[in-house]
Amino acid sequence: MESARVIYRKPFSLGILFIGLIVLSTLPLYVQPYLVILLSFVLMYVIITLSWAIFSGPTRYISLASAAFFGIGVYISAILGELWPLPLVIAAGGLISFILALFIGLITLRLRGMYFIIFTFGVSELIRHSILWWEAKFTGTVGRWVIVVDHTTVYFVLLIIFIITLFAAYLIKRSKFGLALRSIGEQEEAAAHIGIGVTSLKTITFAISAFFMGATGAIMATRWTYIDPAIAFSPLFSFMPVLMAIFGGVGQLYGPIFGAAIFALLEEVLITKFPYYYMLLFGIILIAAILFLPNGLVGLVDKIRKRRQ
Amino acid sequence: MRILEGENVTKYFGGLAAVHDVDFDIKQGEIVGLIGPNGAGKTTLFNLISGALPTTAGEIRYKDEKITSLKPNKICKRGIARTFQLIKLFRNMTVFENVFLASLFGISGDMPESVAREESLELLNFVGLSAASETAAKDLTLVNQKRLEVARGLATKPELMLLDELMAGLNSTEVSLAMDLVTTIRDKGITIFMIEHVMKAIMNVCDRIMVLDHGVKIAEGTPEEITTNKTVIEVYLGE
Ligand SMILES: Nc1ncnc2c1ncn2[C@@H]1O[C@H](COP(=O)(O)OP(=O)(O)OP(=O)(O)O)[C@@H](O)[C@H]1O
Numbered sequence: 281m282e283s284a285r286v287i288y289r290k291p292f293s294l295g296i297l298f299i300g301l302i303v304l305s306t307l308p309l310y311v312q313p314y315l316v317i318l319l320s321f322v323l324m325y326v327i328i329t330l331s332w333a334i335f336s337g338p339t340r341y342i343s344l345a346s347a348a349f350f351g352i353g354v355y356i357s358a359i360l361g362e363l364w365p366l367p368l369v370i371a372a373g374g375l376i377s378f379i380l381a382l383f384i385g386l387i388t389l390r391l392r393g394m395y396f397i398i399f400t401f402g403v404s405e406l407i408r409h410s411i412l413w414w415e416a417k418f419t420g421t422v423g424r425w426v427i428v429v430d431h432t433t434v435y436f437v438l439l440i441i442f443i444i445t446l447f448a449a450y451l452i453k454r455s456k457f458g459l460a461l462r463s464i465g466e467q468e469e470a471a472a473h474i475g476i477g478v479t480s481l482k483t484i485t486f487a488i489s490a491f492f493m494g495a496t497g498a499i500m501a502t503r504w505t506y507i508d509p510a511i512a513f514s515p516l517f518s519f520m521p522v523l524m525a526i527f528g529g530v531g532q533l534y535g536p537i538f539g540a541a542i543f544a545l546l547e548e549v550l551i552t553k554f555p556y557y558y559m560l561l562f563g564i565i566l567i568a569a570i571l572f573l574p575n576g577l578v579g580l581v582d583k584i585r586k587r588r589q
Numbered sequence: 590m591r592i593l594e595g596e597n598v599t600k601y602f603g604g605l606a607a608v609h610d611v612d613f614d615i616k617q618g619e620i621v622g623l624i625g626p627n628g629a630g631k632t633t634l635f636n637l638i639s640g641a642l643p644t645t646a647g648e649i650r651y652k653d654e655k656i657t658s659l660k661p662n663k664i665c666k667r668g669i670a671r672t673f674q675l676i677k678l679f680r681n682m683t684v685f686e687n688v689f690l691a692s693l694f695g696i697s698g699d700m701p702e703s704v705a706r707e708e709s710l711e712l713l714n715f716v717g718l719s720a721a722s723e724t725a726a727k728d729l730t731l732v733n734q735k736r737l738e739v740a741r742g743l744a745t746k747p748e749l750m751l752l753d754e755l756m757a758g759l760n761s762t763e764v765s766l767a768m769d770l771v772t773t774i775r776d777k778g779i780t781i782f783m784i785e786h787v788m789k790a791i792m793n794v795c796d797r798i799m800v801l802d803h804g805v806k807i808a809e810g811t812p813e814e815i816t817t818n819k820t821v822i823e824v825y826l827g828e
């Protein structure tokens with residue numbers, strides 16, 4: 281009975297995924313441009329949250345460095361946008377973030393718990409201020425113009441990055457390294473003693489998750505036309521993925537995806553409907569979610585499933 | 590043949606000499622016991638051998654190669670497995686996953702999943718946990734958690750196994766079963782170095798016993814020699 285259910289559930293969720301992707305990839309054909317822009321914004325948060333969860337979900341190392349990787353992508357795009365074709369710029373944004381994450385990982389991943397959280401936040405702020413200082417000192421102006429790319433292209437690029445991120449997350453999760461990452465979150469010392477190279481595994485996974493954040497930053501830069509360190513490295517890009525992933529739940533891949541999507545849409549609705557109270561309402565909803573959905577949406581779905589059986 | 594050897598092994602925690610100038614050696618196929626009062630430095634010595642802590646001084650050699658300063662995962666891959674006095678299982682993972690992971694990564698590192706799966710199931714059968722393979726590790730009873738720690742260690746395919754107070758907290762039936770388990774493991778060709786407070790177990794299964802007190806090795810010999818050793822009696826009665 282149990283195995284029958286599993287066999288049946290797999291093609292079912294694959295089917296939903298497939299239909300979802302078809303709808304998403306044809307969407308710009310039949311919706312208003314405003315919706316395409318809104319969906320790009322949602323996709324951006326979905327990718328950052330999903331890639332955050334690739335590393336922080338199983339290992340339980342709460343990283344607040346997402347803004348650093350996203351921001352580096354934004355800056356790479358601003359610097360190389362005029363020189364290189366778009367796909368190369370995006371790849372470069374991802375790659376530089378990947379390399380940066382390897383360094384940050386080597387320094388910070390020896391820390392645990394609160395220290396890791398604070399340190400990653402500190403590193404990301406340090407990078408923001410360094411760039412601010414560098415711009416003021418050497419270029420004389422703070423901020424830059426970015427080559428503009430049309431909304432539909434931005435949307436499709438984000439969709440492609442999303443699909444690749446999802447695929448990567450899936451492959452990691454079901455591989456032996458996915459299991460190893462979970463064991464690090466459970467009992468890191470024991471994980472090391474059964475032959476898992478915990479430091480290198482953590483560092484590489486951290487860098488992979490940074491790659492997607494950097495690539496996303498690189499394409500998002502083209503939407504803003506003008507960027508400066510305050511926009512590119514906004515601490516919101518570090519905090520939002522954590523909140524969104526908690527809201528969605530990290531046990532399953534769909535958790536961070538739906539958590540981020542619902543959260544981002546909610547934010548948009550609240551901003552337009554209640555421009556003055558939106559932060560307040562947002563806060564209330566967040567607190568309610570944490571109180572009543574301790575394991576996020578994933579936990580809720582699990583509960584409903586169990587009840588039906 | 591010597592499998593493990595320590596020379597002047599020393600560990601300081603600040604000013605405290607937890608392990609001081611300890612020499613030891615363990616031969617292939619032996620069961621060696623490590624005893625001593627609380628805080629004698631037994632677990633610390635295991636932490637030094639398994640790479641959990643760096644040594645302050647001295648050298649540890651495994652099969653005549655220096656292993657001091659290697660990381661725990663490297664030491665595991667050389668062929669040394671351990672269990673923990675304070676149980677360190679992957680609590681929210683299943684019993685099977687705990688062992689499977691050790692089998693996947695352990696010594697070989699690139700074992701096909703199907704082989705690892707089969708070996709894990711065999712090991713669970715060996716320690717008597719087959720029926721619980723899908724249970725979360727945290728839901729096991731104490732004795733089963735200890736068995737799982739042993740199975741997980743064995744899954745890495747060690748030649749030397751460090752057991753830290755395997756019998757602590759078990760009732761007398763469970764202790765007898767655990768003693769059988771230890772001898773069966775040795776009969777598979779795995780050398781055993783075990784810390785134990787349960788004297789009955791130590792005296793019955795060990796070929797040789799080492800005694801630590803305040804970080805210093807104060808005696809070494811066969812179980813008979815140890816039970817009649819004056820210094821050992823003083824240390825144990827003096828408390
Ligand atoms: N990581 C550590 N940092 C500081 N001191 C430590 C550390 N680990 C152990 N110690 C100290 O070193 C001494 C030896 O401890 P150890 O755990 O090795 O003793 P033990 O012989 O295993 O004792 P028990 O029989 O109680 O398990 C103790 O005084 C302990 O407090």
Ligand SMILES: [Mg+2]
Nearest residue numbers: 631632633674
């Ligand atoms: Mg101890």
